[in-house]
Amino acid sequence: xxxxxxxxxxxxxxxxxxxxxxxxxxxxxxxxxxxxxxxxxxxxxxxxxxxxxxxxxxxxxxxxxxxxxxxxxxxxxxxxxxxxxxxxxxxxxxxxxxxxxxxxxxxxxxxxxxxxxxxxxxxxxxxxxxxxxxxxxxxxxxxxxxxxxxxxxxxxxxxxxxxxxxxxxxxxxxxxxxxxxxxxxxxxxxxxxxxxxxxxxxxxxxxxxxxxxxxxxxxxxxxxxxxxxxxxxxxxxxxxxxxxxxxxxxxxxxxxxxxxxxxxxxxxxxxxxxxxxxxxxxxxxxxxxxxxxxxxxxxxxxxxxxxxxxxxxxxxxxxxxxxxxxxxxxxxxxxxxxxxxxxxxxxxxxxx
Amino acid sequence: xxxxxxxxxxxxxxxxxxxxxxxxxxxxxxxxxxxxxxxxxxxxxxxxxxxxxxxxxxxxxxxxxxxxxxxxxxxxxxxxxxxxxxxxxxxxxxxxxxxxxxxxxxxxxxxxxxxxxxxxxxxxxxxxxxxxxxxxxxxxxxxxxxxxxxxxxxxxxxxxxxxxxxxxxxxxxxxxxxxxxxxxxxxxxxxxxxxxxxxxxxxxxxxxxxxxxxxxxxxxxxxxxxxxxxxxxxxxxxxxxxxxxxxxxxxxxxxxxxxxxxxxxxxxxxxxxxxxxxxxxxxxxxxxxxxxxxxxxxxxxxxxxxxxxxxxxxxxxxxxxxxxxxxxxxxxxxxxxxxxxxxxxxxx
Numbered sequence: 225x226x227x228x229x230x231x232x233x234x235x236x237x238x239x240x241x242x243x244x245x246x247x248x249x250x251x252x253x254x255x256x257x258x259x260x261x262x263x264x265x266x267x268x269x270x271x272x273x274x275x276x277x278x279x280x281x282x283x284x285x286x287x288x289x290x291x292x293x294x295x296x297x298x299x300x301x302x303x304x305x306x307x308x309x310x311x312x313x314x315x316x317x318x319x320x321x322x323x324x325x326x327x328x329x330x331x332x333x334x335x336x337x338x339x340x341x342x343x344x345x346x347x348x349x350x351x352x353x354x355x356x357x358x359x360x361x362x363x364x365x366x367x368x369x370x371x372x373x374x375x376x377x378x379x380x381x382x383x384x385x386x387x388x389x390x391x392x393x394x395x396x397x398x399x400x401x402x403x404x405x406x407x408x409x410x411x412x413x414x415x416x417x418x419x420x421x422x423x424x425x426x427x428x429x430x431x432x433x434x435x436x437x438x439x440x441x442x443x444x445x446x447x448x449x450x451x452x453x454x455x456x457x458x459x460x461x462x463x464x465x466x467x468x469x470x471x472x473x474x475x476x477x478x479x480x481x482x483x484x485x486x487x488x489x490x491x492x493x494x495x496x497x498x499x500x501x502x503x504x505x506x507x508x509x510x511x512x513x514x515x516x517x518x519x520x521x522x523x524x525x526x527x528x529x530x531x532x533x534x535x536x537x538x539x540x541x542x543x544x545x546x547x548x549x550x551x552x553x554x555x556x557x558x559x560x561x562x563x564x565x566x567x568x569x570x571x572x573x574x575x576x
Numbered sequence: 577x578x579x580x581x582x583x584x585x586x587x588x589x590x591x592x593x594x595x596x597x598x599x600x601x602x603x604x605x606x607x608x609x610x611x612x613x614x615x616x617x618x619x620x621x622x623x624x625x626x627x628x629x630x631x632x633x634x635x636x637x638x639x640x641x642x643x644x645x646x647x648x649x650x651x652x653x654x655x656x657x658x659x660x661x662x663x664x665x666x667x668x669x670x671x672x673x674x675x676x677x678x679x680x681x682x683x684x685x686x687x688x689x690x691x692x693x694x695x696x697x698x699x700x701x702x703x704x705x706x707x708x709x710x711x712x713x714x715x716x717x718x719x720x721x722x723x724x725x726x727x728x729x730x731x732x733x734x735x736x737x738x739x740x741x742x743x744x745x746x747x748x749x750x751x752x753x754x755x756x757x758x759x760x761x762x763x764x765x766x767x768x769x770x771x772x773x774x775x776x777x778x779x780x781x782x783x784x785x786x787x788x789x790x791x792x793x794x795x796x797x798x799x800x801x802x803x804x805x806x807x808x809x810x811x812x813x814x815x816x817x818x819x820x821x822x823x824x825x826x827x828x829x830x831x832x833x834x835x836x837x838x839x840x841x842x843x844x845x846x847x848x849x850x851x852x853x854x855x856x857x858x859x860x861x862x863x864x865x866x867x868x869x870x871x872x873x874x875x876x877x878x879x880x881x882x883x884x885x886x887x888x889x890x891x892x893x894x895x896x897x898x899x900x901x902x903x904x905x906x907x908x909x910x911x912x913x914x915x916x917x918x919x920x921x922x923x924x
Contacts, residue, residue, distance in 0.1 A: 272777035373865075387866045417640035417804065419863045422848035426862055444777065447850030470854045488782035490811035492849050493834060498789070499782035499811065505747050506777070 233260035233300075234438050235284070235322075235406055240297035242276075242283045245290075249510040253279040253292070255462040258540070261406065264436040268453030268470070270443060270485075274506050275459040277442045281408045284440075285324060286314055301406070320350050323399040327411035329391035333383040339394045340364065340379030346401045366397040370427055389420035396427065403435060410442045425452060446489055450474060455546075458482050461507055461517040464540060468547040478549045480524040516552065524553060592630035595798050596652070596766060601625045601661035603647050607871065619870050621647040622658075623822040626897075629766075634792065634799040636813030636830070638806055638845070642867055643819040645802045649768040652800070653685055654678070665766070683713055686759035690771035692751030696743040696758075703739035706758045713762060728757040731794075733787060749780035753787065760791065770802045785812060806849050810834050815903075818842045821878040822870055824897060828904040838906045840885045877909065889914050 238258050244251040254276040261267045269277045282288050284299055286306065299306040306317065318324075326332045334342055343363035348354055354362075360379070367375035370393040383391060392412060399407055409428065413421035425448065432439055441452055449456055450470060457467040458479065466479040477483045487500035504521040507513060519525055519533040533552050540550040601622055609616040622644040629635045639645045651658040654670060663670045665685065673681055686709075689695040696705050703725050710721045726736050732753040743751060752772060759767055769788065773781040789812065791797060803809050809816055810830060817827040818839065826839040837843045844861040851858070863882045868874055874881050880890035889909050897907040 272779060389866055417867070418806075418848045419640060419844060420866065421850075422860060422862050425850070426860075445850065446778070446852035450852045450854040450856075451850045474852065474854050485778060486852060488779050489852055490782075490785070490805075490807040491853070492807050492810060492846065492851060495810060495830075498786050501782045501786060502779035503783075505749065505780070 231262055234263045234302065235261040235440070236298075236300040237280075237284065238298040238300070240280065240283055240299065241295045242279050242288065242292060243295050244292045246510075251509045252462050252512065253509060254283060256297075257459070257462070257464055258297075259457050259464060259467065261438050261440055263405070263438055264432070265455065266432065266439040266441055266453045268441050268443065268449035268456040269459060270446065270449050270456060271459035272444055272485075272506060274461075274509065276462040277459050278410055280459075281324065281410050281440060281442055284408065285318055285322060287324075316350075319346060319399075319404070320402045321404050322406045322408065323402070323404040324408040324410065325392070325395050325399050325412045327414050329388060329395045329415070330383055330386070332395055333391060335383050338380050338382050339386070340367070343367070343379075343394070343398050343401055346398055350402050362401070363397075366401055367394070369400075370394070370397045370431075371423070372397070387420075388416050389423060392416060392420075392424055393427065396424075396431070400431060400435070400437070404437065406438045406440065407432075408440045408442070411444070412441075413448065414443070414445070421448075428452070446486060458485070461512065462509060463517060463550060464548075465518065465550045466548065467540070472544075472547055476547075478543070478547070478554060479518075479551050480522050480553070481518045516550075528553060592632055594628050595631045595633075595666060596629040596800075597662075597664040598628070598648070598652065599626050599662040599664070601648065601651055601663065602659045603644070603651050603656065604659045617871055620822050620873055621870055622651065623873075625661075625819075625822070625824050627817055627824065627827060629798055629800060631765075631798055632792075632796055633814045634801050634812055636809035636816040637800060637802045637819060638804060638809050638816060639819035640804060640845075640867060642821075642870060644822040644870070645804075645819050646770055648819075649687065649770050649800060649802050653682070653687055653768060655687070679713070683709075683762045684765045685768070686762065686764040686766075687768040687770060688752070688755050688759045688772045691775055692748050692755055693743075693775075695755055696751060698743050701740045701742055702746075702754050705743075706739075706754065706761055709758070709762045715762075724761060725757075728761050729754075731760070731791065732757045733783075747780075748776050749783060752776060752784050756784075756787070756791070760795070763795070764797075766798045766800070768800045768802065771804070772801075773808060774803060774805060781808070788812065806846060818845065821867065821873050823878060823907060824905075825879065825907045826905065827897070828901075832901070832904050836904075838900065838904070838911060839879075839908050840883050840910070841879050844884075877907075885910060 240254055240257045242254040244253055257280055269280065271277045283294050294307060340360055340363045343366055344359035347359040347362055364375045364379050367379055372378050372390060372393050386394065413424050416424060431437065443449055453470045456470050456473045457464045460481050466482045474486065477486055484500060484502040488502060490499060502521055507517060513520055515534040515536055516538055525533045530552050538550050538552045538555050540548050541555055542548045543554050602624055603622040604618040604620055606615040607617040607619060608614060625648060627635065637645045637648060647656060650656040652663050658671060665681065668681060670681055696702065706725045706728060707721045710716060710724060716724060725739060729738060734753055746754065773784050776784060792799060801809065801812055813830050815827065815829050816833045817824050820841050826833065826842045837846055844863045847858060847861045861884060865882050868881065876892050876894055877890045880886040883890065887909060895907055895909045895912055897905050898912050899905050900911045
């Protein structure tokens with residue numbers, strides 16, 4: 225599905241900064257992240273542990289607890305900046321307009337209530353006029369919609385009686401109960417087995433086309449992204465380092481981190497003797513290196529002998545339509561044209 | 577399940593010496609209940625599993641959670657005591673050994689665990705964790721042991737100064753390297769690698785996979801590589817065995833298994849893996865339902881309630897693990913003659 229540039233973004237995150245104020249120092253978990261999500265679109269937010277992808281999603285719903293704090297930025301959703309809403313107004317947004325599915329479905333459910341009443345509760349909280357019996361019927365319908373077998377009976381089940389896949393279906397039913405415009409799915413299938421993952425991804429795909437729900441899909445799994453997303457933003461150490469349409473990103477990855485990430489995954493049916501690796505580890509978000517955060521692990525920086533990478537941070541610039549990258553290889557300090565930039569542009573115009 | 581003598585053991589594509597042979601391995605866990613803690617049921621975690629591993633080879637063992645793959649690895653090392661069966665290592669049945677003889681045999685078999693956080697003692701500097709095996713087997717003086725530890729650390733890509741540090745000071749990838757150093761310090765012939773990279777980020781996972789391959793070549797190691805990630809298993813294995821609910825359902829050399837998967841479960845498993853390439857379009861087989869409980873596995877073929885190809889006989893009688901092509905074994909009625917229906921299904 226292609227993104228219609230004329231349409232208004234549903235979600236517009238601008239320069240979001242979320243820091244954690246710990247005893248050891250300030251952890252800049254999300255440090256100036258901007259992206260947009262259009263109606264009906266699936267945006268994949270990819271990165272490794274600690275890159276800030278989950279904190280980004282929690283910030284959108286303002287679900288962060290101390291020591292985490294949103295210290296800057298704007299989150300525009302349907303004409304309102306969510307960061308300026310009162311807590312009461314925000315409650316109306318959560319669930320109603322934006323809802324979320326978490327990685328650990330079983331721990332996200334309340335163990336002492338049956339699942340039917342937990343789904344019914346969501347419906348009644350947001351629609352005070354709905355009667356209990358009516359809400360229960362709707363809960364059963366939702367369970368049927370997400371493929372829970374025998375929903376009339378299963379609605380009485382408690383979370384511990386569900387398998388991981390079933391529990392995730394219940395979470396999705398709850399998230400969709402109020403037909404939100406945006407669903408944030410944070411590693412929705414990471415805790416599940418592959419055959420169950422395939423069921424859940426299939427379900428999400430079906431629901432998205434049925435209700436035209438926009439999805440922010442947070443994952444570390446490039447395979448899941450390739451199958452589900454329309455556009456992808458790659459995060460590294462609290463920043464978006466590359467953003468592109470899914471086809472473009474996999475066909476023509478530009479940032480050395482994205483390239484390394486794609487090359488380091490063993491792909492079914494493509495056996496190589498050695499996998500490409502990215503040397504070193506993810507940096508500590510308290511003592512960040514000056515310049516580009518990926519520079520200490522970047523081979524391309526050495527190959528092209530760029531000194532600027534360890535001194536000054538590059539911008540996220542659009543170097544082809546819809547394809548943005550944050551890297552000095554593609555950005556010149558004065559002219560905003562760098563050696564690889566022309567190559568990348570030429571390559572992408574050939575592909576078009 | 578009939579005991580067809582010793583079921584035919586899958587032959588390796590390599591013609592090396594057989595280092596490890598597992599025959600009809602069974603592990604049932606008792607479930608106790610009632611006030612007298614009677615055994616009320618058995619969890620059939622591993623139910624008649626046989627395979628061989630040749631010297632220098634990597635056998636990948638794949639399956640989803642609860643299929644018994646971890647129990648197989650632990651039963652080989654007798655970290656969990658098998659209920660029945662034989663584990664023949666280097667000509668010796670490990671399950672018959674006791675005391676000193678078992679201890680001696682165990683020097684040659686080591687394990688690397690999945691969780692690099694839980695598998696190292698948080699109160700010991702890693703040097704002591706790594707040297708523990710040397711202690712137990714009375715190898716070397718303290719100074720010599722320290723030297724061996726440093727050498728092992730270098731082999732796994734760590735620095736000498738790391739030796740005196742504690743586990744919490746290391747990242748997940750580094751801890752997994754330490755776990756590998758600990759396993760290799762006794763110079764074993766055989767390693768059980770139980771999901772060694774599944775807790776790691778992809779960029780770190782690739783580092784550890786490459787390290788394992790280098791170490792295998794340097795020390796001539798033989799691996800049993802247990803994992804749920806088929807991409808990783810394909811990358812590292814020479815042969816692959818697929819498990820479902822305590823049974824091996826298919827075994828074949830790597831390229832054969834991935835090129836021509838025959839068991840419907842293997843086919844579904846492969847088609848379920850998301851491929852990081854948006855241009856790949858595949859026909860996906862989506863299995864219905866969840867994996868049944870090993871407490872009460874389905875009769876007949878254990879996969880039949882979820883199998884898109886199930887026939888009448890599948891619910892009644894269990895198929896054999898039958899060799900359908902050289903080295904390619906399948907545990908499925910589609911590929912063996914049976915009375916009720918003639919064989920109709922073909923491979924691809």
